[in-house]
């Protein structure tokens with residue numbers, strides 16, 4: 356019997372991790388701790404919200420008093436830490452929010468774990484979810500391995516790099532049992548439509564311009580979010596204390612090629628003449644400090660723990676488009692902001 360706190364469980368990846376753990380481990384108690392920022396949405400979890408092994412606690416990981424109370428009340432055995440400010444463009448506008456949640460919030464959780472788990476570090480685990488963006492950018496060749504030196508460029512990746520260093524420091528200094536994984540760009544259902552794939556699907560659907568930064572030459576390595584949740588499950592249960600794993604889909608796409616593929620898929624699904632959606636592509640000013648290319652070498656994860664991606668990108672993208680077309684209400688709610696008002700009112704007094 357394990358009691359696991361999953362932070363950021365109302366977000367995109369967190370909701371898939373919560374769902375997987377709630378469904379696959381009926382003996383565990385899963386506590387989803389989330390502040391419900393603009394990116395947190397409990398509608399991502401309606402299918403499991405009544406399960407007896409699931410609970411939601413609204414709170415801010417920057418708030419030390421809240422974290423201390425949470426540990427006192429819940430006495431968790433493990434934390435899977437996903438809560439973060441996650442969007443690079445927002446980090447360029449408001450870097451301090453990223454320092455607060457991603458760095459200070461992580462250190463608050465590490466401190467609580469260090470205090471509360473004293474004498475039983477071998478029976479507890481702090482699993483930190485991070486990004487490949489900490490490694491910086493690649494040229495035309497090469498891949499990020501677990502040995503690649505950190506070289507973050509955006510305020511987002513700088514904050515995640517800092518949190519990664521703190522996690523390793525708590526392992527090395529205090530002996531806390533930590534594991535860390537750095538993954539590539541995720542895609543799939545419940546992805547907030549500010550990130551490239553859901554934003555493009557939504558705009559194409561509504562015949563709005565699809566903004567492509569610069570010339571669309573940047574390359575991302577796309578990972579199916581449910582494959583990521585499965586990797587997190589394997590790493591959580593099997594990785595040695597102090598270890599790090601890279602997780603990636605081995606699936607590099609130039610942004611412009613990806614957008615063109617999405618346009619072609621949506622032309623078919625929306626019964627538009629071939630080429631109609633591609634006319635929405637609009638080249639806009641490039642992102643400041645825009646990393647050219649990310650690519651993950653996930654050989655260590657394959658060799659040590661047997662994880663490989665489960666589906667191809669074409670399959671995953673088709674499923675993703677189908678999900679967004681079938682879930683108009685979800686999309687309408689998150690773009691209108693109604694969901695936030697509703698859930699904040701519902702949970703304000705808990």
Ligand code: NAD
Pocket residue numbers: 362363364365366367368369388389390391392393394395396414415416417436437438439440441442456460484485486487515537538539540541542547
């Ligand atoms: P997301 O933005 O969809 O969700 C983040 C969640 O964290 C939201 O539910 C939000 O309400 C919550 N949160 C934010 N600040 C909080 C705070 N102060 N206290 C408590 N909760 C707070 O993010 P995501 O895309 O699901 O990413 C999850 C994790 O995975 C992050 O740590 C991110 O850095 C990492 N990651 C994401 C990707 C990706 O492609 N999305 C890739 C690599 C790594």
Ligand code: TYD
Pocket residue numbers: 442443444540549550551552554566567568571573574575610642
């Ligand atoms: P994004 O989904 O924001 O993820 P990240 O910046 O963490 O990789 O962006 C993915 C790629 O798409 C990145 O190269 C920036 C680019 N992009 C656009 O061209 N247009 C957009 O509207 C967005 C949001 C991103």
